[in-house]
Amino acid sequence: MIIKNIESKIKLASFISLFSFITSILISALVSYYAFKQISLSRQSVYILDHNNTPYQANQTDITVNRALEYKSHVNLFHSLFFTLAPDEKYIEYQMQKAMYLIDESGALQYNNLREKGFFNSILSSSAVLTVQTDSIHVDAQQKYFRYYGKQTIDRRSTTVIRSIITEGFLHDLNIRTENNGHGVLITRWKTLENKDLSHVQKTNI
Template identity: 35%
Template sequence: MFQHFKNIDTAFKHIKLFSYLLIAACVGISCFAVYQSFRYSADFRNHIYVLANGKALEAIAQDRRDNIPVELRDHIKVFHEAFFDLEPDDKQIQATITKALYLADGNAKTAYDNLKEAGYYNNLISGNISQQVMVDSIRLDMNSYPYGFTCFATEKLVRSTSTTTRSLVTQGFARNVSRSDNNPHGFLIEHWETIRNQDEQVKTNQP
């Protein structure tokens, strides 16, 4: 009889252990299912479908942090092109400078005012001089914030009689701001200054 009770007690312990293991397995499976559902949901949100010509094209959304160097370089490039690409037309100059000033702080406005007071833009117009800039490279410091940068570019002043090539080097910092139509990358250039802008070559244009 005692052996019978002992067998019942042993069986009860086995059932109890099996129940614990079953509960643990159910909890583990439930947690895994919840985790996988969240992961798939996040992955789904990162897939964007763009409708073009009646066809759905898949695009993948990325965290902005992955694209900061690319966007920042383009922001700096666009700013320099807007500030330095000038034609002998006062309306064109005003339009491009206005575009550039949306991308930078008051230092760029001060630089523009100084050039204007010195008659630089009037000289471009009266001399029919076209000014072009080509950004060669941009060095970024992504280890600190605001992000420091140095921009190396080649500037050309095209006259009817000659073309002057200049070496242009500027530096500054960039911080994050809200995106807008006038500032699509969402950066603002601060403490911008020109550290070198000197003639490298003067070439006479052939008639």
């Protein structure tokens, strides 16, 4: 009888030990999951201090939410830099340098072609001011493809020319954003589909 009581107590103690062990594992797993979830949530929020050192919460959003808008902004910025020029050699170099941070070698290829054809020299000699107006930008975020529609105004001393500009290319996401490429995107395989005169107005000299 005593032996049976001892065996029963041993079985009970073993059961309690096993139950406690399993329970501790479950509790540890739940605590670890909760801690991981809290860390993930905390990483989505940052706090910004104003001039009075009052904290304001700023929520972090998924990069894919606004990516299509960032693509459009990137394409618009590049075309604004590349097609907005003035009769100033240093200004042209500045614009081209800034634009080349946003595009691969296809941009440098078009720049070199224009330079070899004397396009930039003609701007200097005719004192032309070139500005561009974006009409629309079509972006396929899934295919990373874009098509740009715009108009370029070439204002010379004697004439004003308006050209239509249509270009296309692809977009490559970079792993880092820099001061010179804030969107972390690189335009690739860029080419001009259309660049033709829409109007040619002769100025009247008084």
